[in-house]
Amino acid sequence: MEIPKTYDPKQAEEQHYARWEKQGCFAPEINRDPAAPVFSIVIPPPNVTGSLHMGHALQHTLMDVMTRHKRMLGYRTLWLPGEDHAGISTQVVVERELRKEKLSRHDLGRERFVERVWQWREQYGSQIIQQMRREGASVDWSRQRFTMDEGLSRAVREVFVRLYEEGLIYRGDYIVNWCPNEQTALSDLEVDKESQHGKLYYLQYPVRANGRAHEYGSDEHITVATTRPETMLGDTAVAVNPTDERYRDLIGRTLLLPLTGREIPIIADEAVDPQFGTGAVKVTPAHDPNDYAMGERHGLPQVFVIDKFARMTEQTGPDFAGLDRLKAREKVVERFSELGLLEKVVDYEFAISRCDRCRTVIEPLISTQWFCRMKGMAEQALAVADKEPRFVPDVPWQKVYKDWLENIHDWCVSRQLWWGHQIPAWYTKEGKIIVARSEEEARLAAGTDELTQDPDVLDTWFSSALWPFSTLGWPNQTNDLQTFYPTSVLVTARDIIFLWVSRMMMEGLKFVGQVPFHDVVITGTIMDKHGQRMSKSKNNGVDPLEVFDKYGVDATRLVLASIGATDTRWNDNQVESYRNFANKIWNAARFCLLNSEGAIVGRGFEGERDEWALHDRWIMSRLNRATSEVNEAIEKYQFHEAVQTLYHFFWDDFCDWYIELSKAEVTATEESPARDGARSRLFSVLEQALRLLHPFMPFITEELWQRLPGTGAHLLHPAYREAAAGPTVMLAEYPQAKPELLSEQAEREMQAVIELISRVRNIRSEMNIRPGEQARVLISANDADLREVFTQQRSRIARLTRASEVSVREQLDAPRASARAVVAGGVEVAVPLEGLIDFAQERERLMREQEKLQKEAERLEAQLANQQFIERAPAEKVTEARERVADIARRTTALQSMLEALKQ
RNA sequence: GCCCGCUUAGCUCAGUGGUAGAGCGCCCGCCUCACACGCGGGAAGUCGCUAGUUCGAGUCUAGCAGCGGGCACCA
Numbered sequence: 001m002e003i004p005k006t007y008d009p010k011q012a013e014e015q016h017y018a019r020w021e022k023q024g025c026f027a028p029e030i031n032r033d034p035a036a037p038v039f040s041i042v043i044p045p046p047n048v049t050g051s052l053h054m055g056h057a058l059q060h061t062l063m064d065v066m067t068r069h070k071r072m073l074g075y076r077t078l079w080l081p082g083e084d085h086a087g088i089s090t091q092v093v094v095e096r097e098l099r100k101e102k103l104s105r106h107d108l109g110r111e112r113f114v115e116r117v118w119q120w121r122e123q124y125g126s127q128i129i130q131q132m133r134r135e136g137a138s139v140d141w142s143r144q145r146f147t148m149d150e151g152l153s154r155a156v157r158e159v160f161v162r163l164y165e166e167g168l169i170y171r172g173d174y175i176v177n178w179c180p181n182e183q184t185a186l187s188d189l190e191v192d193k194e195s196q197h198g199k200l201y202y203l204q205y206p207v208r209a210n211g212r213a214h215e216y217g218s219d220e221h222i223t224v225a226t227t228r229p230e231t232m233l234g235d236t237a238v239a240v241n242p243t244d245e246r247y248r249d250l251i252g253r254t255l256l257l258p259l260t261g262r263e264i265p266i267i268a269d270e271a272v273d274p275q276f277g278t279g280a281v282k283v284t285p286a287h288d289p290n291d292y293a294m295g296e297r298h299g300l301p302q303v304f305v306i307d308k309f310a311r312m313t314e315q316t317g318p319d320f321a322g323l324d325r326l327k328a329r330e331k332v333v334e335r336f337s338e339l340g341l342l343e344k345v346v347d348y349e350f351a352i353s354r355c356d357r358c359r360t361v362i363e364p365l366i367s368t369q370w371f372c373r374m375k376g377m378a379e380q381a382l383a384v385a386d387k388e389p390r391f392v393p394d395v396p397w398q399k400v401y402k403d404w405l406e407n408i409h410d411w412c413v414s415r416q417l418w419w420g421h422q423i424p425a426w427y428t429k430e431g432k433i434i435v436a437r438s439e440e441e442a443r444l445a446a447g448t449d450e451l452t453q454d455p456d457v458l459d460t461w462f463s464s465a466l467w468p469f470s471t472l473g474w475p476n477q478t479n480d481l482q483t484f485y486p487t488s489v490l491v492t493a494r495d496i497i498f499l500w501v502s503r504m505m506m507e508g509l510k511f512v513g514q515v516p517f518h519d520v521v522i523t524g525t526i527m528d529k530h531g532q533r534m535s536k537s538k539n540n541g542v543d544p545l546e547v548f549d550k551y552g553v554d555a556t557r558l559v560l561a562s563i564g565a566t567d568t569r570w571n572d573n574q575v576e577s578y579r580n581f582a583n584k585i586w587n588a589a590r591f592c593l594l595n596s597e598g599a600i601v602g603r604g605f606e607g608e609r610d611e612w613a614l615h616d617r618w619i620m621s622r623l624n625r626a627t628s629e630v631n632e633a634i635e636k637y638q639f640h641e642a643v644q645t646l647y648h649f650f651w652d653d654f655c656d657w658y659i660e661l662s663k664a665e666v667t668a669t670e671e672s673p674a675r676d677g678a679r680s681r682l683f684s685v686l687e688q689a690l691r692l693l694h695p696f697m698p699f700i701t702e703e704l705w706q707r708l709p710g711t712g713a714h715l716l717h718p719a720y721r722e723a724a725a726g727p728t729v730m731l732a733e734y735p736q737a738k739p740e741l742l743s744e745q746a747e748r749e750m751q752a753v754i755e756l757i758s759r760v761r762n763i764r765s766e767m768n769i770r771p772g773e774q775a776r777v778l779i780s781a782n783d784a785d786l787r788e789v790f791t792q793q794r795s796r797i798a799r800l801t802r803a804s805e806v807s808v809r810e811q812l813d814a815p816r817a818s819a820r821a822v823v824a825g826g827v828e829v830a831v832p833l834e835g836l837i838d839f840a841q842e843r844e845r846l847m848r849e850q851e852k853l854q855k856e857a858e859r860l861e862a863q864l865a866n867q868q869f870i871e872r873a874p875a876e877k878v879t880e881a882r883e884r885v886a887d888i889a890r891r892t893t894a895l896q897s898m899l900e901a902l903k904q
Numbered sequence: 905g906c907c908c909g910c911u912u913a914g915c916u917c918a919g920u921g922g923u924a925g926a927g928c929g930c931c932c933g934c935c936u937c938a939c940a941c942g943c944g945g946g947a948a949g950u951c952g953c954u955a956g957u958u959c960g961a962g963u964c965u966a967g968c969a970g971c972g973g974g975c976a977c978c979a
Binding site for chain 2: 003005006007193200224225226227228239271272273275276277278280281282283284288290291350351395396399400403404407494495525529531562563566567568569570571573574576577578579580581582583584586587588589590591592593594595640641644647648655656659667758761762764765766768770771772802856859860863866867868869870871872873874877880881884
C-alpha cells in the first residue's frame with residue numbers, strides 16, 4: 001500500500017463531503033431508531049449578501065462538533081441551515097448594481113426591482129451557505145430555509161396579524177431613527193453611538209419685555225447651548241428647571257426666536273439639568289427624541305425643519321430651504337454671529353448616532369411607522385430567565401440579557417424598503433386600516449376591492465425572530481416542529497443577543513408556548529494580531545478559506561474549537577501546530593498500516609486481557625480516561641478541553657509512548673499470535689481515537705478510518721445500520737468510557753517506567769553520550785512490584801534508552817564511574833560511563849538535585865510544623881504532605897550515597 | 905455616568921483554594937527503519953499592583969492601575 005509521508009488535506013476534503021451528503025448522512029431520517037433522543041440546532045441565518053468570515057467559521061465549527069458528537073451517540077440530529085434576506089444590505093447591493101446600468105429602483109418599479117433582487121440572489125447570493133460545504137458542516141440541506149420563502153413569509157404574516165389583533169402592534173407618528181442615506185427608519189438596536197469631537201454653541205434668544213407687546217429689551221436674553229444650531233429653526237420652546245433660581249422669573253414669558261420671527265414660551269421641566277450648559281434648553285420637538293418627549297408633556301407644536309434627506313425644509317424660508325443640515329448649521333451660526341447673538345463656541349465631545357450599516361449620521365425624524373409593544377413578551381421571557389436559556393458562559397451574558405429585557409422599549413418594525421416582507425396591512429380609500437393574512441382576506445374584511453397595501457416592509461429581524469419555529473413549519477403543527485422544537489442549543493455571537501436571541505425567546509414563548517432553545521453558547525471574538533476586531537473597513541480580516549487552503553480544514557477547526565468562548569487574537573502559529581497534529585495522526589496511522597498484516601480492529605482487546613502487557617493496560621486506561629473527559633467536555637461546551645485531551649492523548653500517550661513501546665513486537669517480521677495481538681491492539685486504540693477525533697476533524701478521520709483493517713458496517717451505531725449506504729466513521733458509535741478499563745495501578749506503574757526512561761535520557765543528554773552509542777542501564781528498586789514491572793518492560797526500556805543492557809536489582813550496584821539519578825518511589829538508576837565521566841561535574845549535578853529537594857522539603861516541613869495546618873486542612877492533604885516529605889527523605893538519602901560512591 | 909470582562913513564560917492562551925501548564929518561539933543534540941509538519945534533552949513566570957478572608961490565594965473579597973466591551977445619556 002502506497003501511503004504518502006505527508007498528509008494532504010485537499011484530497012480528503014474533496015471526496016468525503018460529497019459522499020456524506022449524497023448518502024443522506026446529514027438528514028435526521030438516517031436514524032431509524034424510533035426511540036432515539038433528539039438533538040437539534042438551527043443555524044444563525046447568515047446574511048444572503050455576506051461571505052464567510054472567521055466568526056461564522058467559529059460558530060459553524062462548534063455547531064458541527066456538537067451535531068456530529070450527538071449523531072454518533074445515536075441521537076436523531078438536525079442541524080438546519082439557511083439564510084436571512086437582510087433587507088437593507090441586499091437592497092443596497094442590488095441598487096448599486098442598477099446604478100452601473102444608470103438605473104434606480106424607481107425606474108424599475110417595485111415589482112421588477114424585487115424580481116431583480118431574487119435574480120441577484122440566485123446568481124450571487126448564498127456564498128456562505130456554499131462555503132459551509134468546505135467547512136465540513138453536517139447540515140441537512142434538504143431542510144435549508146430562507147427568510148423570504150413562502151412558508152416563512154406565511155409565519156411572518158401570521159405573527160403580525162396575531163400581534164395586531166392583540167393590540168401589540170400599532171401604527172403611529174413618532175420620532176424614530178432615520179437613516180437619510182438608506183431612506184428608512186431603524187430600530188434603536190441598529191444605531192451605533194459614537195463619540196465625536198464637536199462644538200457646543202451658546203445662542204442668545206431675546207426675551208420679550210414684560211408687559212410690552214412686541215418689544216424686546218436689547219440686554220435681556222436667555223442663552224441656550226446646543227450641538228445642533230440648525231435645529232433652532234424648529235424650536236418651539238426653551239425649557240428650564242422649575243427650581244432654578246436664575247430663571248424662575250422668566251418662566252411663562254416669551255422669547256423671540258431669532259431668524260424666524262416666531263415667539264416661543266419659556267417653560268419649566270424637571271428633565272432640565274441646571275448644572276449643564278446654561279441651564280436653559282432649546283426645545284425642538286420635531287427633531288430630537290428628548291425634546292419630542294418634552295413637547296408631548298407640554299403640548300408644544302412640532303415644526304419640521306429637516307426632511308428625510310437631511311435637508312432643510314421649505315418651512316425654514318428661502319435662506320435655508322434645501323440646504324444640507326451641516327451647511328445650514330454653518331449659516332445659522334454665521335447669522336447669530338452677525339446679529340451679535342452668538343455668545344461663544346466651545347469644544348465639546350458628544351455622542352452622535354450612526355446607522356450601523358452605512359455609518360450615515362442618523363436624523364431623528366417624526367414619521368408614521370409600525371411599532372411592536374414588547375413589554376408583555378419581555379415579562380414572559382423574564383419569568384423563565386433564571387432557568388432558560390442557559391447562557392454559556394453564564395457570566396456575564398445572562399445578566400446582560402435580563403437587564404435588556406427589564407428595560408425594553410417598543411420596537412419600530414417598519415422599514416421603508418422594497419426588499420422584505422411587505423406589511424400585511426391595507427388601507428381603504430377612507431383610510432381605514434385592515435390587517436389580514438392575505439389581500440383576499442383583507443378585501444373580505446373591508447368589503448371592497450379598492451385597497452392599497454402599506455408599502456413598507458418589516459424589519460429583517462422580525463422574521464429572524466421566528467426562525468427556530470418558522471423553519472420547522474409553524475404555524476402548521478408539522479412533524480418537524482413537534483420533533484425538533486424546542487431546539488437544543490443556539491450558538492451565536494454576543495452582538496446579537498438583543499437583536500436576535502432575546503427576540504426569538506419572546507416570540508417562541510408567545511407563539512409556540514415553549515422556549516426556542518435550552519442553551520445559548522456565546523462565542524468569543526476573533527481579533528487580529530494587534531487585538532483589533534476584524535472588520536471590513538479596517539480590512540484586517542483573515543479569510544477562513546485561505547486558512548483552509550494553507551493548513552487544511554481539520555486543523556483550522558481544531559483552532560476554532562479551542563477558541564470557543566474566549567476572545568482571541570488570531571495566530572497562524574496555532575493553526576500550523578494543529579496542521580502538524582493532523583500530520584502526526586496521518587503518520588501514526590501510516591505506521592500502523594505499514595504493519596497491518598494479521599491485524600484486525602477490535603481483536604486484540606477482546607477477551608484476551610491475559611495477554612496484555614503493562615503498556616497495554618496503561619493505554620487502555622488512558623484511552624478510557626480521555627474518552628470520558630472528551631465526552632464530558634463536549635457536553636459542557638468546553639471544546640478547548642476536549643481538544644487538549646485529544647491532542648495530548650494522541651501525541652503524548654499514543655505516539656510517544658504506546659507506539660514506541662509496542663514497536664518491537666509490532667514490527668516483527670515473523671508472523672506470530674503475539675505479533676498479531678500487538679498489532680490488533682495498536683489498531684484498536686487508533687480506531688477508537690479516530691472516532692473520538694471525528695467531530696473535530698471529520699476529514700482526516702474519515703480518510704484513515706476507511707483504510708483500517710476490520711472497520712466496517714459492524715462498527716456503525718445501531719440506529720444507522722438500516723439506512724446507512726456504507727460504513728462511515730460519522731455514523732459509527734462515539735466511544736463511551738468503560739470504567740472497568742481504567743487502572744490506576746497501570747497508570748502509576750507506567751508512570752514509573754516513563755520517569756525512569758526520561759531520567760536515563762536526561763543523563764545521556766547531559767553527559768553528551770552520542771545518540772548512536774549504547775550504554776548500560778542499571779536500575780534498583782526496593783519495591784518488589786516495581787522490580788517486576790521494570791523487569792517485564794526491560795527490553796522496551798532498553799529500546800527507548802538505547803541501552804545495551806538493562807539490569808534490575810534491589811540495591812544499586814554501579815561502578816564508581818557512573819552517572820546516577822533518583823526517581824520517585826525508591827527507584828535509582830545508574831549509567832556506567834567508563835572514561836566519560838567528569839567526577840566533579842557529576843557531583844555538582846547531583847548536588848543541584850539535592851538542593852531542589854531540600855527546598856521542597858523545607859516548604860513542606862514548615863507546612864507540617866504549622867499546628868493550624870494539621871488541625872484545619874483536610875486529612876488527605878496532611879497525609880499527602882507527609883508522604884512527600886518521606887519520599888524526599890528517601891531520595892535525599894539515595895543522593896547522599898551516590899555522592900559517597902563518587903568519592904571512592 | 906452606570907454595568908461588565910480581561911491582565912499567568914518572549915507571543916497566543918489553559919488553569920476546578922493545596923508542588924504554576926500547553927502550543928509556538930528560544931537553547932543543545934539528532935535525517936534513530938511512521939512522521940524534520942519529526943525525535944530526544946533543556947532554559948524560561950514576585951500569575952498587573954495593594955490590602956483582606958483563609959492553616960493555605962494565580963484561584964475568593966475589596967480598592968487601584970492599564971486594556972477592552974456593553975448600556976444610558978446633559979441640550
